[in-house]
Amino acid sequence: MARQLNRVVSITGFVLLLLLLIPLTGWSKEAIPVAEDLEIEKRMLALTMDLRCLVCQNEPISDSRAEFSNDIRREIREQIKANKTDEEIIQFLVDRYGDFILYNPPVKSTTVMLWFGPAILFVIALGALIVHLKRRRVQIEDISLSQEQLEAAEALLDEEKKGKNV
Amino acid sequence: MMRYLIPLFAFMILAAFLLVGLSLNPRQVPSPLIDKPAPKFQLNQLHEPDKIMSSDENLGKVWMLNVWASWCVACRDEHPLLVQLAKSGIVPIYGLNYKDERNTALQWLKRFGDPYAISIIDSDGKVGIDYGVYGVPETYVIDKKGIIRHKQIGPVTVDSLEKTIIPLIKELQQQV
Numbered sequence: 001m002a003r004q005l006n007r008v009v010s011i012t013g014f015v016l017l018l019l020l021l022i023p024l025t026g027w028s029k030e031a032i033p034v035a036e037d038l039e040i041e042k043r044m045l046a047l048t049m050d051l052r053c054l055v056c057q058n059e060p061i062s063d064s065r066a067e068f069s070n071d072i073r074r075e076i077r078e079q080i081k082a083n084k085t086d087e088e089i090i091q092f093l094v095d096r097y098g099d100f101i102l103y104n105p106p107v108k109s110t111t112v113m114l115w116f117g118p119a120i121l122f123v124i125a126l127g128a129l130i131v132h133l134k135r136r137r138v139q140i141e142d143i144s145l146s147q148e149q150l151e152a153a154e155a156l157l158d159e160e161k162k163g164k165n166v
Numbered sequence: 167m168m169r170y171l172i173p174l175f176a177f178m179i180l181a182a183f184l185l186v187g188l189s190l191n192p193r194q195v196p197s198p199l200i201d202k203p204a205p206k207f208q209l210n211q212l213h214e215p216d217k218i219m220s221s222d223e224n225l226g227k228v229w230m231l232n233v234w235a236s237w238c239v240a241c242r243d244e245h246p247l248l249v250q251l252a253k254s255g256i257v258p259i260y261g262l263n264y265k266d267e268r269n270t271a272l273q274w275l276k277r278f279g280d281p282y283a284i285s286i287i288d289s290d291g292k293v294g295i296d297y298g299v300y301g302v303p304e305t306y307v308i309d310k311k312g313i314i315r316h317k318q319i320g321p322v323t324v325d326s327l328e329k330t331i332i333p334l335i336k337e338l339q340q341q342v
Binding site: 054055057067068071072075094095096097098099100 | 197297
């Protein structure tokens with residue numbers, strides 16, 4: 001009886017040991033390289049960080065998984081391989097998609113308000129604040145009381161104090 | 167009185183800006199290609215893949231280039247209008263089959279009708295990039311000299327056809 005039990009235990013142990021081998025049978029694969037050429041990928045990423053994905057407009061192309069961004073990334077990789085400079089690549093995209101693709105648009109007649117609008121608003125607000133403060137100072141200085149008025153005010157305050165003490 | 171009127175005016179100006187902002191469509195990005203020569207292409211035809219169509223073949227006539235794909239849902243909305251326009255014979259429509267599978271594209275045309283004089287295959291979207299395509303469907307009106315005169319982003323509508331596209335095509339056809 002004890003012998004049989006012993007056997008069962010050892011067979012189970014053996015099977016369990018075999019199970020431990022399963023992970024070794026090779027479900028693992030070699031990691032797919034992120035990019036063929038790290039240098040190209042670095043330049044491509046640096047470029048696409050400042051480019052707008054036109055499909056998902058608040059996302060840079062470098063972060064976007066949209067089909068459009070995939071295509072632009074592929075296009076930029078190809079152009080880098082073809083020894084184009086960064087300026088040439090940016091110009092290529094601007095020619096096709098317009099300044100809108102740039103997160104950092106150039107100063108032009110159409111983008112003047114974009115660049116200087118906030119500064120203009122700030123100057124207006126600052127002017128309004130200064131005018132307001134000056135007016136207030138004039139109002140404060142204007143209030144000068146005569147001797148009698150002061151005495152009357154003091155008398156009123158005294159009365160109040162006495163009233164409180166009671 | 168002024169103390170109450172100034173904030174009111176400021177609010178009204180702000181409200182006016184916001185109201186205009188609401189009615190603008192951020193998807194309508196103005197194309198820099200308007201009034202510029204249409205990018206040239208040489209692509210295989212969808213129906214006869216051995217044959218190549220070159221954009222130069224269309225010099226001398228006003229034509230429309232419609233970017234479409236069988237996976238594009240909005241293309242279905244505009245498709246009946248394109249079929250109707252093609253039937254009217256006002257303008258030849260060429261189809262740029264954008265990043266599509268040939269078989270599904272052919273089936274799609276069989277099912278919904280084929281308004282295109284010729285459809286060409288842009289399987290990797292390269293010509294699409296040249297034309298600044300980012301949201302299918304897009305439609306270009308190209309004049310006799312091969313210059314892009316109009317770009318419609320998104321599906322064409324009865325309104326856009328009647329008010330903009332057809333009058334423009336008729337005007338362009340008058341030019342030598």
